[in-house]
Amino acid sequence: MSAETSGVATYSGMYGAIDGWWNQIEAYLPLFGPAAWIVVQVTILSILLSWACGLICALAKTSGYKIFQYPAEFYLWFIRGTPLLTQIFLVYFGLPQLGIRLDPFSAGVIALGVNGGAYVAEIIRGGLLSIPKGQRESSVALGMTYWQTMRRIILPQVVRVIIPPMTNDAATTLKNTSLLSTITIMELMLQTQIIVNSTFQPFEFYILVSMIYLAMTTVLMVGMRWAERRHAIAY
Amino acid sequence: MADREHSTKPGKPILQLRDLRKSFGDLEVLKGVSLDVHEGEVIAIVGVSGSGKSTLLRCVNLLEVPSGGSMVFDGKPVPYEQARGGLFSSGRALSDMRSEIGMVFQQFNLWPHKTVLENVIEAPMTVKGLSRTEATAHAQELLESIGLLEKRNEHPVRLSGGQQQRVAIVRALAMRPKLMLFDEATSSLDPELVGEVLELMARLARGGMTMMVVTHEIQFARQVSDRTIFIDGGLIEEQGPSREVLSNPKSERTKRFLDRVLHVEIAE
Numbered sequence: 001m002s003a004e005t006s007g008v009a010t011y012s013g014m015y016g017a018i019d020g021w022w023n024q025i026e027a028y029l030p031l032f033g034p035a036a037w038i039v040v041q042v043t044i045l046s047i048l049l050s051w052a053c054g055l056i057c058a059l060a061k062t063s064g065y066k067i068f069q070y071p072a073e074f075y076l077w078f079i080r081g082t083p084l085l086t087q088i089f090l091v092y093f094g095l096p097q098l099g100i101r102l103d104p105f106s107a108g109v110i111a112l113g114v115n116g117g118a119y120v121a122e123i124i125r126g127g128l129l130s131i132p133k134g135q136r137e138s139s140v141a142l143g144m145t146y147w148q149t150m151r152r153i154i155l156p157q158v159v160r161v162i163i164p165p166m167t168n169d170a171a172t173t174l175k176n177t178s179l180l181s182t183i184t185i186m187e188l189m190l191q192t193q194i195i196v197n198s199t200f201q202p203f204e205f206y207i208l209v210s211m212i213y214l215a216m217t218t219v220l221m222v223g224m225r226w227a228e229r230r231h232a233i234a235y
Numbered sequence: 236m237a238d239r240e241h242s243t244k245p246g247k248p249i250l251q252l253r254d255l256r257k258s259f260g261d262l263e264v265l266k267g268v269s270l271d272v273h274e275g276e277v278i279a280i281v282g283v284s285g286s287g288k289s290t291l292l293r294c295v296n297l298l299e300v301p302s303g304g305s306m307v308f309d310g311k312p313v314p315y316e317q318a319r320g321g322l323f324s325s326g327r328a329l330s331d332m333r334s335e336i337g338m339v340f341q342q343f344n345l346w347p348h349k350t351v352l353e354n355v356i357e358a359p360m361t362v363k364g365l366s367r368t369e370a371t372a373h374a375q376e377l378l379e380s381i382g383l384l385e386k387r388n389e390h391p392v393r394l395s396g397g398q399q400q401r402v403a404i405v406r407a408l409a410m411r412p413k414l415m416l417f418d419e420a421t422s423s424l425d426p427e428l429v430g431e432v433l434e435l436m437a438r439l440a441r442g443g444m445t446m447m448v449v450t451h452e453i454q455f456a457r458q459v460s461d462r463t464i465f466i467d468g469g470l471i472e473e474q475g476p477s478r479e480v481l482s483n484p485k486s487e488r489t490k491r492f493l494d495r496v497l498h499v500e501i502a503e
Contacts, residue, residue: 138344138403141296142358142410143334152361156348 025204028195035191036212042105042187043174043216046112050173053117058124059150072121079118085179087111092183108180116173123165127158160231167224171217178213188212246274248307249414249445250295255304257290264290266469267304272414272447277440279456279477280449282466283492288449291466292416295447296336297329308332309413334362337407337415341422343399345391345406351378352387355406363410370409377405381435397428401435408439415439417448433459453496457481465489 057075060068079087092107102110131154139149181190192209196202250272257265264287272278280288293299295306297318306313311332318329345354355377356370365373378384381401383394391399400420407415417436421429433452437459440446450456456463456477463477465486473486484490 132342132344134340134342134344135346137298138338138340138346139358141298141333141336141338142407143330143332143362144358145330148361152357153346157346160348 021204024199024201025208028199028205031191031195032188032209032212035186035188036216038105038185038187039174039177039216042108042112042177042180042185043170045109046116046173046177047170049109049113050116050120050169053114054120054124057117057121058128061121061125062128076118076121079115084111084115084176085182087115088179088183104180104183104185107183108177108185112173112176112180115176116169119169119172120166123162123169124158126165127162128154130161131157163224163228163231167220171220174216174220175213246276246445248272249274249309251305251307252295253305255291255294255306256302257287257294257299258302263302264469265294265301268466268469268471270464270471272445274413274445275443276462277444277446277460278448279460279463280447280466281451281453281456281463281492281496282472286466287469288466289418292338292418292447292449295414295416296333296338298338309335330362334358334410335413337404337410337412339400339404339407339415339417339420341419343391343396343403343423345399345403347391350388350390351383351394351402354391354402355409358406359409374405374409377408378402381405395428396424397431400424400428400432404432404435404439413445415444415446417446417450419449419451421450421452451496453481453493465492467492 053075057072060072061076063069088108088111091111092102092104095102095107135153135157136149139153144152177185177187178189180187181193184190188209192205196205199205248271250270252268252270254267254269255265256263256267266287268287268291280291282288290299294301297313297315300318301315306315313332314328346357349357352371352374355374356365356367359365359370359373360367375384375387378387381404383398383402383405386394386398386402391402394402404415404420420436421432424432429452433455436446436448437455440459446460448456448460460477462474463480464474465472465480465484465488467488473480473484473489480489481493484493
């Protein structure tokens with residue numbers, strides 16, 4: 001009998017703790033909405049920029065022209081050989097010295113986009129190399145120009161093979177937005193740090209913010225599966 | 236080098252090669268080939284692997300850029316030096332010339348992400364600027380003629396090798412080319428599928444298409460081509476009317492080659 005009573009007591013105690021925990025978090029929840037929205041915006045813009053940088057770099061590297069290849073090589077070497085955080089600081093704190101003053105949001109998008117571009121370039125280059133040479137030859141033999149061949153024949157086939165690695169890269173970019181907390185962008189991490197500083201509940205809030213990141217990366221992965229299936233139907 | 240002209244159809248020359256050379260690094264694959272191809276003529280190009288016959292064909296539409304010599308296509312000198320730059324070099328003049336020369340590859344090289352119809356209308360639309368309606372009408376006519384109209388909305392992967400190659404031929408024909416090049420068009424096909432492709436090629440030949448055919452099919456060369464060119468070591472070793480060259484070769488090398496090829500055919 002006594003065991004049962006104590007069991008009930010423990011249960012109601014635990015329930016009380018969870019209840020209190022949730023109440024505290026609930027009060028701060030509205031702050032996470034705008035922060036998550038910033039993450040979404042920065043991520044989308046950075047990804048678009050990284051695709052542009054990556055495509056140009058990949059085409060330059062496969063062009064066969066040293067005048068295009070060397071700058072592309074340098075870009076890849078520099079970006080992949082230095083920490084992202086250093087690059088972010090370079091853009092936000094370093095460039096003003098050269099007279100290029102950027103607001104935190106723009107600096108963050110540029111740093112993440114240019115950084116992502118180096119990784120995207122290698123993915124696209126791998127995709128380009130995976131397309132049999134005969135695909136280009138048959139296009140060129142029909143009189144298509146380089147750009148027509150790329151746009152109409154080669155890149156559509158590249159898109160299909162690079163969807164999975166590109167999604168991984170997009171997820172990385174999303175997670176890397178957390179580094180932008182260091183340049184005063186009020187994204188999820190900075191918001192969480194500020195809350196933790198006043199609530200002294202790091203465990204609860206870092207778990208919460210992890211869940212939010214997880215939800216967003218999960219959406220990305222599901223999107224990828226969908227895109228992959230859509231492209232797989234035809235051939 | 237015996238470079239006498241043996242054309243049996245005296246049309247006007249559509250292609251004139253003079254002392255055409257091609258080297259890959261230190262390896263000289265074509266050592267000076269001179270050849271006139273006349274309108275309506277069907278030329279079979281035979282020879283052992285590595286003799287330079289495919290390279291010769293690929294030089295004609297500049298998939299390989301010649302190292303030396305001259306080329307005149309349809310009365311116009313071909314500025315092949317412009318193709319040296321590789322990817323970015325596909326200038327207008329070269330594209331225009333290529334659009335008038337159809338090429339059929341050993342591996343078909345159909346575009347897998349496009350349907351049969353899309354494969355056929357792509358170049359007429361992007362290169363010649365035809366409307367989708369015009370291009371589609373012509374493409375359907377061509378597909379009808381090879382009995383593959385009902386496959387027009389399939390992707391190439393759903394087709395047999397022979398069907399794929401026939402679509403590839405039609406894709407080239409859709410550009411209304413003045414010259415068709417066949418680079419071992421049946422070599423990667425299962426034996427039972429070779430016939431339908433050769434049959435289509437023979438039909439084109441009968442229809443008056445100018446063709447250069449690199450082939451191992453001696454029987455086909457004998458029956459369909461007007462002239463046979465035997466290439467050996469990057470040079471034309473012997474050429475003449477196909478029946479003559481393939482039945483009574485004058486050169487020792489040609490004889491040995493034919494012996495080997497025909498012997499294998501009998502042994503199979």
